[in-house]
Amino acid sequence: MSSPFNDSTSCLPRAILLLILAGTAALLIPPISADSAITITAPGDQSYYLGETVVFTGTNDETDATYLFLMGPNLPKEGAQLTSPYNPVTSGDPGSFATAATRPDNTWEYPFLTDNLGIGPGTYTLYAVTRPAAKDQLTGGSFATISIILKRPFVTAWISPQSIIKGQPSTVTGSADGDPGEVQLWIIGYDYAYTETTTVDPDSSYRFILNSQTTEKISKGPCSVIVQHPMQNNQFDVVVSGDFVKNLQINEGNGTGGMNLFRIRGAGSLRGSDTTDALINAINDPSVDDTYTLIQTEVDDTGVSAFPAPTATTRPAPLHYAPFAALVLIMGIALWSRR
Structure with missing residues (x-):
């Protein structure tokens, strides 16, 4: 009769083999957020005033053009056109997207004019996609996003x-x-x-x-x-x-x-x-x-101060001499007590 210890030892090589197979399978599964084929960046702290021009830049290793659309408050849920935010983008229609040509070094650039768009202050997300696909059609493609804050300009005085x-x-x-x-x-x-x-x-x-x-x-x-x-x-x-x-x-x-x-x-x-x-x-x-x-x-009126000085008086206030009088009184009491 074999002991339990010997049974456990005989299973060890099998367990090691299962771990190796599991690790190999995990390596073969691509990461969900692997969209390194395309990137997008914005200058500064990603907070801008309405009316400013925000220059977005990035890289695109897959296609000759980068397709851009906007998401934000009260905008179409499938994505909004950058030049007309209340109009949606349409998957498969490149003309409904803002586009930036990919340079020979795989970089791209797009100046986003935030004036006269009719949108208000808030947080917006810009999508950069390797093909003309709206938000509900991004599966199977590469994309990158960046969020920006648009603020209302103001004046102080x-x-x-x-x-x-x-x-x-x-x-x-x-x-x-x-x-x-x-x-x-x-x-x-x-x-x-x-x-x-x-x-x-x-x-x-x-x-x-x-x-x-x-x-x-x-x-x-x-x-x-x-x-x-x-x-x-x-x-x-x-x-x-x-x-x-x-x-x-x-x-x-x-x-x-x-x-x-x-x-x-x-x-x-x-x-x-x-x-x-x-x-x-x-x-x-x-x-x-x-x-x-x-x-x-x-x-x-000319020459009149907003805060006129108080009128001076030629008669000193009685309390002006109070400290001196108190000192004389104390010295007199001290001399009298020594007698």
């Missing part, structure tokens, strides 16, 4: 000094993100309105200097300072044209020059806060993609 002094210079500074070419300033007093544009520096900063001749024309009292950002289309959709403020995105009749919204100069023009409210409503119109920031300030 500060005024120095905090109150405008008639006849003295003032400075408006701030930042305008999203790489706009310029920003537009509006100064609105009770019976005076002023506008000008200035370029935005590479670090997103800007500066307006209001000279003394300009501030002298603004009436004393409340004043609105508005800085307008052109946003995705990089043009101001609300502008001054003659004596009127005009919306360039809305046309009157068969014209193409925009529509007058309200009079800002001359007889019958709006004044003060009515002008400010009308301008803000114009920029907030659904046809306009511009944004703005608003500062409410005051205009003071």
Whole structure:
């Protein structure tokens, strides 16, 4: 009779053989995410402002062209066209995809223009595929993905000094993100309105200097300072044209020059806060993609400080001598106690 120990020993070679066969079979199964035949990368931290151009690059070792489509909030579930995101891509139809030619060194490049697409801020995923296949037809092909964040540009503003002094210079500074070419300033007093544009520096900063001749024309009292950002289309959709403020995105009749919204100069023009409210409503119109920031300030008379110094008095306060009187009292008590 053989012992259990001897039975176990006789099974050892068989177990080793099974392990070898299992390992060999595992090596023959390709990994699920083996799409190293195609890659995609994006510059920076993969976070961009709407209106920017994002240059995607990658490699493609399989085909002469890379096919691209977009996934994101409220877009077609099978994939969206990059140049018209609310239209879907169609498998087998190369014309419905954005394409990038594969170079001799197997690299490719595609500049993605994010302005005037009609999409909002959010997280989006870009697909790079070796053949024209939508998301539901990717099985059997090679593809790569990358996620990006698209943000809404914004503008900030500060005024120095905090109150405008008639006849003295003032400075408006701030930042305008999203790489706009310029920003537009509006100064609105009770019976005076002023506008000008200035370029935005590479670090997103800007500066307006209001000279003394300009501030002298603004009436004393409340004043609105508005800085307008052109946003995705990089043009101001609300502008001054003659004596009127005009919306360039809305046309009157068969014209193409925009529509007058309200009079800002001359007889019958709006004044003060009515002008400010009308301008803000114009920029907030659904046809306009511009944004703005608003500062409410005051205009003071020439030479009057916003924070006048307290009136000096020739009569010293009694407490001014309190520490000295206390010291004399303590010394007197000490001398008296020694007697």
